[in-house]
Amino acid sequence: MHRHTTGAAPRTPAVVPANPHPEARTPATASAVADPEPGGSATVPADAGSAATGSAVAGPAAGEIPAPRGSRATGPVPAESPAVGRVTLVGGGPGDPGLLTRRALDRLAEADVVVADRLVPHAVLRDLRPGVRVVDVSKVPRGVFVPQEQINQILVTEARAGHRVVRLKGGDPFVFGRGMEEMLACRAAGVPVEVVPGVTSAVAVPELAGVPVTHRGLTQGFTVLAAHLPPDDPGSTVDWAGVARSGTTIVLLMAVQTLPEVTAALLRHGMDPATAAVSVENGGTDRQRVLRGSLADIAAVAAAHHLCAPAVTVIGAVAAFADVTPLADASTRPGHDA
8 A cells, every 4th residue: 555655644534334233244234324345445444543423324225325525416316317426436456556547546536425345445545535425335255244235226326316426346346346236236227337447456466476377388368266155165156177177377366265175176176286376465555475385285375374365366387476475474464354
């Protein structure tokens, strides 16, 4: 993350949490809507000493969501009203604010409301203009989450209130980000919607660790997989035998918990145990660390050094290029609970 170099204390926008009870993995109720991608902040956590209000905002089912100070409308308007706003799905990249596109920064600069995931560059939220409301719709792995249907409704309701809404997502909105679901919901409601592509962590995080996902003479392609479900889960649609035979670089997102099962499946389907592997934690941030091993032992290495989400694991010959933090140092660095 970028550090502020000016003498003034950074300004943090007010953040409204979507779920005030993070202890249990239960969906936030409609009455607690306010300011959790795979890849990928609900009430995006405010910095210490911020002016976060912490107040619950009535969700669509309970009533209108209050407009932010200085917004162009003070309440919901009919869908056919010419005052309807717009929604922009913005890819926030892997974590470094410097990797946002120019268009992404332009849309954030003019936003009235920012609906943010957990894995977004939080530093950019401090640069929002005064009066912008940040709505936290985080999804914590195996923890608190805001249902996708509720997120869709927040976007529609805010836009119908005449607001310029930025849906800020980690990585790219259409790479395991459920961005198309949000676009379809807006279209169905008659709300103008656009998408601003982001730098996907599937490629950027390995690259920031010195790993190219393709390399002449080593591999002619790469396969990106969401591994939040283990290979034997009935809900998994991945052909792991085909992946093992593909000859491509394998990039795993959301695989911290399932890494032992995934690597066991690849070994079972004939991959060489000596195939290079690397896991990159908190890629694109100042907490990035890299753990290197082989297909046979990367899960054990990750467990021994307490690998935490968000992390990207790369399996293939290109993983040998990784710039590795010495494991003796990495094991003592604080992990990022995500």
